[in-house]
Amino acid sequence: MTPKPKFLVICGDLLEAFPETEPKLREKQEKDFKNVFSALDIPLLCVCGNHDIGNTPTEDTIATYRSSFGDDYFSFWCGGVYFIVINSQFYENDSKVKQLSAEHETWLEQQLEYVKREQPKHSIVLQHIPWFQNNPDEPKNPWNFEKDIRTVMLKKYYDAGIRHIYCGHYHRNGGGFYKDMELVVTAAVEVNVQNDGTTPSNDHGYRVVKVLDNKLEHSYYELGTAPSSISWN
């Protein structure tokens, strides 16, 4: 692709096998993953998903993740844009990792304060599980968060100046708005499903995001259909 993307993000579930129940298979998948991506000539950003540390993460699964893939949450600047990568499992079920979850929360509060103070051109959060799929008022389903935590977090993000959230987990494309903050859900490059959630779908692909001074533009491409040349107008 020309120009080359600044980086590639996998929005969580780097591997399929769960660490607690399928550790041997997971080790093999990790080898394959690193083998495949070692050929990449741009940075790869790994976001931590439920398959990576378990639906109920433990100190062990998080420690293993960190030794295999690095930090499970972090932030960075790129081209005047500030990125915050959270570990959304702490909001899903932190019953076995209360201390780590509290550290994550303190860190996130500091990140949002930083965004408020620095007012970057764009501030973008990357996370695995989306707060919602299509509408901030939608009911709870297996793929989003309970309304109480969802509302608190969306307001926190918004008040800090976040206007873009990119997520995975849903195995379908989705997205919507909270005020003028856009949440984008991107389908998987592996198994996807139709809207009924059960019928397989073959639209394996990825999203190309263009970061312009005053907005972000993004399109989903099925494998093999993305343009090899990206224009700026």
Ligand SMILES: *[C@@H]1O[C@H](CO)[C@@H](O)[C@H](O)[C@H]1NC(C)=O
């Ligand atoms: C969190 O995980 C624990 C242990 O698996 C489980 O007992 C509990 O019901 C879960 N909590 C929620 C809110 O799902």
Ligand SMILES: [Zn+2]
């Ligand atoms: Zn997931």
